[in-house]
Amino acid sequence: MGFCSSGCKMLCRVKYVFLLLLSLSVLAWISMLSGDSVKSALALSVAMLPLVKEEDTQNVANSGPSTAVPLMIPTPRAECPKESPLLQGAVKLNFEPSLQLEEVEGENKRVAQGRYQPWDCTARQSVAILIPHRNRERHLLYLLHHLHPFLQRQQLHYAVYVIQQAGDGTFNRAKLLNVGYLEALKDYSWDCFIFHDVDLVPENDHNLYVCDSQPKHLVVGRNATGYKLHYKGYFGGVTAMSGKQFRKVNGFANTYWGWGGEDDDLRNRVELQKMQIVRPPADIARYTMVFHKRDSGNEINKDRIKLLRQTSRVWKRDGLNSCKYQTLSVERLPLYINVTVDIGKP
Ligand SMILES: *[C@@H]1O[C@H](CO)[C@@H](O)[C@H](O)[C@H]1NC(C)=O
Numbered sequence: 001m002g003f004c005s006s007g008c009k010m011l012c013r014v015k016y017v018f019l020l021l022l023s024l025s026v027l028a029w030i031s032m033l034s035g036d037s038v039k040s041a042l043a044l045s046v047a048m049l050p051l052v053k054e055e056d057t058q059n060v061a062n063s064g065p066s067t068a069v070p071l072m073i074p075t076p077r078a079e080c081p082k083e084s085p086l087l088q089g090a091v092k093l094n095f096e097p098s099l100q101l102e103e104v105e106g107e108n109k110r111v112a113q114g115r116y117q118p119w120d121c122t123a124r125q126s127v128a129i130l131i132p133h134r135n136r137e138r139h140l141l142y143l144l145h146h147l148h149p150f151l152q153r154q155q156l157h158y159a160v161y162v163i164q165q166a167g168d169g170t171f172n173r174a175k176l177l178n179v180g181y182l183e184a185l186k187d188y189s190w191d192c193f194i195f196h197d198v199d200l201v202p203e204n205d206h207n208l209y210v211c212d213s214q215p216k217h218l219v220v221g222r223n224a225t226g227y228k229l230h231y232k233g234y235f236g237g238v239t240a241m242s243g244k245q246f247r248k249v250n251g252f253a254n255t256y257w258g259w260g261g262e263d264d265d266l267r268n269r270v271e272l273q274k275m276q277i278v279r280p281p282a283d284i285a286r287y288t289m290v291f292h293k294r295d296s297g298n299e300i301n302k303d304r305i306k307l308l309r310q311t312s313r314v315w316k317r318d319g320l321n322s323c324k325y326q327t328l329s330v331e332r333l334p335l336y337i338n339v340t341v342d343i344g345k346p
């Protein structure tokens with residue numbers, strides 16, 4: 001009799017632990033899907049599961065199942081310091097023609113599905129890096145090679161999205177960035193969005209990929225322009241805006257097909273909202289621009305001057321709220337999320 005009842009009890013406990021584990025994984029799964037509390041889900045699964053497993057053996061030995069409950073409170077990790085201790089300042093960049101994607105993947109083992117977060121502290125901002133792309137695999141590889149360690153040294157929770165324009169119609173950088181914003185928000189409620197050209201590699205990790213109280217322009221200088229601001233008011237290359245700032249200007253215009261103008265249009269939008277563009281110091285906001293010829297399908301946009309005169313009239317109806325596209329695929333690769341879209345034609 002006694003043997004049987006203790007056997008039953010044990011069976012019950014084992015069942016209980018199994019159920020607990022099951023509900024935990026369901027919980028983690030749901031929060032991954034909803035995309036909102038991934039941070040806490042991860043913390044939960046990391047901090048909790050080993051505890052529950054230990055409890056598993058103890059449970060059977062003595063105490064009732066209820067003792068597992070207090071352990072369900074995840075240990076909160078402290079916020080990362082204001083200035084990351086991992087920063088190195090100016091770093092030497094290299095662009096080895098023999099570099100392979102597998103090599104870069106091997107160097108970034110802690111990045112999964114394009115996403116990373118510090119394991120020892122809670123990042124101060126969650127940042128989506130959005131890179132418009134077509135036919136620039138080599139540039140993308142160089143960028144990934146430098147950007148992943150760069151962002152990790154900044155102790156950010158981040159993900160890299162490559163927005164791939166399908167087909168060979170005229171390129172539209174601005175619209176791809178609108179798509180990137182909308183698609184990234186389906187995964188997580190990112191605090192900050194970095195709109196990033198594929199051919200610009202940051203040289204100094206004090207150039208922080210976080211958002212400020214005002215829209216931020218990160219490219220003061222690049223080697224191609226002798227490290228001087230391209231022109232007064234330049235707002236292209238790499239910019240950082242919070243979700244709130246980006247929504248306030250209704251995102252980018254969707255109507256700039258071909259090269260040029262869309263970044264000036266975004267500056268117009270920012271100024272119309274009485275926001276002020278901020279920039280890091282020139283000795284920090286430095287980039288190397290990897291050499292390339294103008295891509296076919298990205299010829300200079302001859303309408304850009306005309307379009308720029310219309311910003312104040314059309315910004316309310318041309319932007320995030322009118323961005324129509326068709327997502328063809330979302331591939332979650334080790335180092336980036338490849339969102340391939342049909343954005344239509346001019
Ligand atoms: C900038 O540096 C990159 C990488 O070394 C090089 O490919 C490019 O030609 C340089 N550009 C200029 C204008 O010096």
Ligand SMILES: *[C@@H]1O[C@H](CO)[C@@H](O)[C@H](O)[C@H]1NC(C)=O
Nearest residue numbers: 133140162164329331338340
């Ligand atoms: C993204 O996915 C599309 C569709 O599978 C593919 O054609 C393209 O080469 C991919 N781009 C990158 C940069 O991985």
